[in-house]
Amino acid sequence: MTPSTPLRRPLFFSLIFLTALLVSLRAARSDRHVVLISIDGFPAYLWRDESIPLPHLRQLAAAGAVAEAMTVVNPTITWPNHTSLITGVTPAKHGVLYNGLVVRGGPGQPNKIEPWVDKAKLVRVPTLYDAAFAAGLTTAEVDWVAITRPQTITWSFAELPDPAAVLSQEMIAAGVATASEIEAARSGQRNIVWRDELWTRAACFAFSRHQPNLLLYHTLNTDSTHHRFGPGSAPGITALALADRLVGELLRTIDATGRRAQTTVIVTTDHGFKKVDKYIYPNVVLKNAGLLRSAGATITRCDAYAGTQGGIAFVYITDPTRRAELRPRLIELFTHTTGIATVIDATLHASDHGLPTPRENQGMGELILYPENGYAFSGAAVGDAVVGPSLNYGGTHGYPATDPEIDGIFIASGAGIKPGVKITRVRTIDVAPTIAKLLDVPLPDADGHVLTAILQSSP
Numbered sequence: 405m406t407p408s409t410p411l412r413r414p415l416f417f418s419l420i421f422l423t424a425l426l427v428s429l430r431a432a433r434s435d436r437h438v439v440l441i442s443i444d445g446f447p448a449y450l451w452r453d454e455s456i457p458l459p460h461l462r463q464l465a466a467a468g469a470v471a472e473a474m475t476v477v478n479p480t481i482t483w484p485n486h487t488s489l490i491t492g493v494t495p496a497k498h499g500v501l502y503n504g505l506v507v508r509g510g511p512g513q514p515n516k517i518e519p520w521v522d523k524a525k526l527v528r529v530p531t532l533y534d535a536a537f538a539a540g541l542t543t544a545e546v547d548w549v550a551i552t553r554p555q556t557i558t559w560s561f562a563e564l565p566d567p568a569a570v571l572s573q574e575m576i577a578a579g580v581a582t583a584s585e586i587e588a589a590r591s592g593q594r595n596i597v598w599r600d601e602l603w604t605r606a607a608c609f610a611f612s613r614h615q616p617n618l619l620l621y622h623t624l625n626t627d628s629t630h631h632r633f634g635p636g637s638a639p640g641i642t643a644l645a646l647a648d649r650l651v652g653e654l655l656r657t658i659d660a661t662g663r664r665a666q667t668t669v670i671v672t673t674d675h676g677f678k679k680v681d682k683y684i685y686p687n688v689v690l691k692n693a694g695l696l697r698s699a700g701a702t703i704t705r706c707d708a709y710a711g712t713q714g715g716i717a718f719v720y721i722t723d724p725t726r727r728a729e730l731r732p733r734l735i736e737l738f739t740h741t742t743g744i745a746t747v748i749d750a751t752l753h754a755s756d757h758g759l760p761t762p763r764e765n766q767g768m769g770e771l772i773l774y775p776e777n778g779y780a781f782s783g784a785a786v787g788d789a790v791v792g793p794s795l796n797y798g799g800t801h802g803y804p805a806t807d808p809e810i811d812g813i814f815i816a817s818g819a820g821i822k823p824g825v826k827i828t829r830v831r832t833i834d835v836a837p838t839i840a841k842l843l844d845v846p847l848p849d850a851d852g853h854v855l856t857a858i859l860q861s862s863p
Contacts, residue, residue: 432539432617433844436819437667439611439619439654440839442489442548443647444482445627445801447635447676448473448811450644457645460652461815464669468817469825469858473808476675476832478757479716480801480810482627483550485674485832490532490548490620492836492850494758499528499765500550502713506767511723514709520564523554532836533557533618535845541617544571546607547599548620559614561606564590571610580609597646600625604650608657615663617843621654623647634798635677668819668842672835673812675801678715680794681778684743686710686717687785693737695730698785708734711769712781715802715810718750718769727751731770738771742791743779746804748772758805774804816858825858 450456452472477488477495479502487500495501504519505526523531527550533543537556544559545551552562559571566572567586575581581602588594589602600623607621629643651671658664687703687710690696696706703709708730711718719738721730731749738747748754750772754761762768775781779791780800803810814830820842833852840847841854 432536432541433842434541434617435666436843437611437615437617437619437658437663438839438842439621439658439667439669440489440835441651441654441669441671442486442620442622443626443644443651443671443673443813444622444624445630445635445675445677446644446647446673446813447809448813449676449809450635450640451813453636456641458648460648460655461671464651464655464671464817465815467823468669468815468821469823469827469855470816471814471827471830473811473828474672474814474830474832476805476810476812478759478805479713480675480803480805481713481716482674486548486622487527487531487550488832489672489674489835491527491529492532492833492840492847492852493529494833494851496755496758496760496764497529497849497851499760499767500526501718501759501765501767502711503549506711508720508766509709509722512705512707513722514703514706515711515720517711520552523551526550526552529849530847531556532839532845532847533620535840535847536618536843539843539845541843541845542614543618543620544607544610544614544616545620546610547603547622547624549622551620558616559610561603561610564592565606566590571606574613575606575609578609578613580605596625596628600646600650604653607654611654612657612661615661618839623650630677630799632796632798634679636679637798640799664818666819668821668839669815669817670835670839671813671815672832674832676807676810676812677799677801678803678807678809679778679799680780680797682743682780683782683792683794683797684741684775684779685782685784685790685792686712686719686738686741686744686773687783688788688790689737689741691785692788692790695734696785701784701786703785710773710781710783712783713802714780714800715775717773717781719771719773720769727770734771738773743776744773745776746772746774748774816855820860821858822860827855827857830855 483503504517542558633639837850838855
C-alpha cells in the first residue's frame with residue numbers, strides 16, 4: 405500500500421456517498437425522530453432473566469419488537485461494536501479494532517492506543533449520522549464512541565464533554581448542569597454512576613430542547629460493574645436496574661415534548677459478558693521465549709507483542725521483515741500455552757471473523773488468540789507466571805461473537821415499528837440500515853439488512 409492510498413480511498417467513498425445523498429435528499433424524514441440507546445455490556449441471557457427488574461425496557465419490548473438475541477461483531481468490545489451499530493459493516497471495513505486507534509511502535513517497540521483521535525482518522529466508512537446530517541436532518545450524541553470531532557453531529561455531549569460545546573453551554577445556562585460538573589466529567593474525576601446520570605441529563609436536555617432527528621445515547625455503568633463483580637452478580641443486577649431507570653427518564657422526556665408518536669426508540673448493546681477466573685499473560689509467554697524484554701511493568705524491547713482486550717488478544721510482529729520467520733514460531737508457541745483455546749493466523753483467516761488482515765489495517769495483529777472459558781488475557785509482562793488468578797476482576801468480553809454468552813439485546817418500539825413482534829436473532833450490522841430506512845436516508849456502504857419483519861409497511 406502506498407502512502408497516498410489512505411487519502412484517496414476516503415475521498416472516493418465520500419464522492420459516491422455524497423452523490424447518493426443528493427439523489428435522495430428530498431426523501432429524508434424531518435418529521436421523524438430515532439433514539440438509539442446503547443446499554444454497555446448487556447448480555448441477552450440476562451435480558452431473558454425475568455427476575456431482573458427492568459420495567460421500562462420490558463414495556464418498550466411489549467409495545468414493539470424484541471429479538472431473542474443479537475449477534476455482535478469481532479472483536480466483541482465497545483468501540484468496534486458501537487461503530488458497527490452506526491455503519492452497518494464489520495471492523496474489516498470500518499477499521500475500528502480497539503477502544504481507540506492502534507499506532508504501531510515500529511521494530512522492537514510495542515503499540516500505542518490513541519483513543520481521542522478525530523473520527524475521520526479512525527472510522528473508514530460513512531456513518532448513519534453522516535448520512536442523516538448530509539440529508540438535512542439534525543443529529544445529537546451523548547457519550548457515543550469513536551466519534552471525536554465528527555463534523556456531522558449537530559449537538560454533542562461527549563464522553564469527555566467539551567465545556568465550550570453548544571450543548572454544554574445551553575445546559576449550564578438552563579441550570580441543568582454546572583460548569584464544575586462538566587469539567588469534572590471531562591477530567592474523569594467522578595465515578596461511573598455519576599457520569600451515567602450526567603450523560604442522561606444531557607440526553608434528556610438535548611431531546612427536550614432540540615428534538616434531534618437522530619439521538620445516540622450510551623451508558624457505561626453496566627459494563628464497569630460486570631467487569632468488577634461479574635455478570636449476574638448482585639451489583640451487576642443493580643446496575644442493569646439503574647440503566648433501566650435512566651432509560652425511563654429519557655422516555656418521560658420524550659413524552660413531555662409531545663413527540664412520542666413520531667419517535668422510534670431502539671435499545672441495544674455492544675456485547676454480552678462472560679465470567680472470569682484466571683488471567684493469561686501472553687506477553688510473559690513472549691518474554692519467557694526470549695521475544696520480549698521488560699523492566700518492571702514497562703516493555704523495553706519486543707520482537708513480538710500482544711495487545712490484549714479481555715477475551716481476545718492480537719499478537720503483533722514488530723518488524724514486518726521478520727513476519728515469515730516469526731509467524732510459525734508464534735503459532736506453535738501459543739498453541740501450547742495453557743488457557744488458550746484458539747490461535748488464528750490473521751494474515752490468512754481474518755476475513756472469516758469479520759476482521760481485516762494486517763496488510764489491510766496496521767492495527768490488526770498477525771495472530772488472533774481466544775482463551776478457554778473462565779480465562780481472560782492481561783497485557784502485563786511482569787514476572788514469569790503465564791497464568792494467574794483474576795483478582796478483583798469478575799467478567800469480561802472480547803470472546804468470539806459466536807459465543808452465546810456474548811450475544812446482546814435488541815428492542816425497537818414506537819413510530820414505524822410493528823407492535824408485538826418477536827424475532828429470533830438480529831445482527832449488530834442490521835441496526836444502522838434499519839434506522840436509515842426509518843429516516844429515509846441512504847446508507848449505501850452498509851452490509852447489514854433492513855429488519856423488515858419489525859417495520860410497519862409505511863414506516
